[in-house]
Amino acid sequence: MKHGISLWQRLSLAFTLLLLACCGLAGWLQIRASTEHEQYTIQHLSKGLAEHISSHSVLMDPKGIDRANLGKLFDMLMVVNPGIEVYLLDTHGKVLAHQAPEGHVKLSQVRVQPIQQFLQGRSELILGDDPRQPDHPNVFSAAPVKVQGVTTGYVYVILQGESHLAASQSEGINPSVTAALYALGAIALIGIVAGWMTFGWITRPLRQLTASVQSLSIGDAAPGSDTAAASSSRQGHEVDQLREAFERMQSRIQEQWRELLRQDQVRRELIANVSHDLRTPLTAMHGYLETIKVKSDQLDADSRNKYLDLALAQSLKVGKLARELFELARLEYGSVQLAPEQFSMVDLVQDVFGKTELAAQQKNIQLVADFPEALPTVVADVGLIERVLTNLIDNAIRHSHANSMARITLVEQTGRVWVRVIDYGEGIAQGLRAALFSRPSPFGSKQLGERGGLGLLIVRRILQLHDSDIEWADTPGGGTTFSFALPTDYS
Secondary structure (H helix, E strand, O other): OOOOOOHHHHHHHHHHHHHHHHHHHHHHHHHHHHHHHHHHHHHHHOOOHHHHHHHHOOOEEOOEEOHHHHHHHHHHHHHHOOOOEEEEEOOOOEEEEEOOOOOOOOOOEOOOHHHHHHHOOOOOOOEEEEOOEEEEEEEEEEEEEEEOOEEEEEEEEEOOOHHHHHHHHHHOOOHHHHHHHHHHHHHHHHHHHHHHHHHHHHHHHHHHHHHHHHHHHHHHOOOOOHHHHHHHOOOOOHHHHHHHHHHHHHHHHHHHHHHHHHHHHHHHHHHHHHHHHHHHHHHHHHHHHHHHHHOOOOOOHHHHHHHHHHHHHHHHHHHHHHHHHHHHHHHHOOOOOOOOEEEOHHHHHHHHHHHHHHHHHHOOOEEEEEOOOOOOOEEEOHHHHHHHHHHHHHHHHHHEOOOOEEEEEEEEEOOEEEEEEEEOEOOOOHHHOOOOOOOOEOOOOOHHHOOOEOHHHHHHHHHHHOOOOOEEEEOOOOOEEEEEEEEOOOO
């Protein structure tokens, strides 16, 4: 059985990922804000450093760079604050002098625009090019170098040089940033747990509804059916399962509605057919009795007895049909309770032959039973199975041609005894086969339009109560074979 990710799991996973992304973004913003705040603080505190250097040292004169003063200044600054880097630039930003070891300066010229913004006194953080780290703009301090009142260059001080970066990396993240990150982690953990619990609480009614709808649709489906098989392979989250359950339920309702319409049509046809079957003998009986009454003075004793016998025969047909209707109604509405027992089908067949022998003799039909010597007993309701055999053998006698036979065979196959009742008559017409077990039997005597009654319907309902069913096939050479199977044990 395959299970997809539930709606609760999807919501919780999406919430977890979103919360972790938000916490990660918040952590990144916190680190960036802390870094920028540190840079702004350093730039703000060291804003006048370059100006102080420029005003108290002679770095350039009309002849050019004063190398002696510049070297002393660089040595002093390296001792006082190793974290800063001092550069002497011309007015275009070209590096004229520095104190870095050979090969450390990677930019020979820096952008002048940030220097001009700094000199304008802007209050925001301003980052400039770092000659030693071209890919990492850095905080700086700058001041013009003037010779005879004319700006001939700039003092450019990187406030967080290579040594500062190496020291900060060795010390790790700022403790305040670390504390903030721990706080974000705790918030994320609490939020994830709370979110999962909340989504579980929110989606619980939906899960309960989905389970209820699925159990309802599965309960309506027969085991092993396509609907039940679809129900057993639930995939997707609750909304998908609920949608599939409603689709299965809709399909099931449509099937049941079509079945109800079909059953209603069958019921209407049954009522119409039974009404016809009742009207024919009642009309004949009424006619015979009316004849006896109207012509009482004109009829002799033999004629009167003849009409009375005919009326009595029609009344027996009406009574037989009424009993069959009552029996079918009891079977249809579940008022018949099975009383299974173990008995011999051979003995039961002999008993039924004894009851139907007279009818067979009247048509000169031979009753034949074929069965093996060691046939096991069956488990069923003996009274109801006797009714099944009686109806089927009566049909076989009625439909077999005169001077032929009606045969019954008993065969054991895979723990069941198969019973086959075979007649040798004209068989079943094509137009009557589809509704053979859903309406009154079309078989019967051709005299007076007589029909066969409800025998086959009763047979099928009885066998369905035994978890079996009636089957039929054409008999080779003409006729029909009805068959059913019964278990040999109580399993």
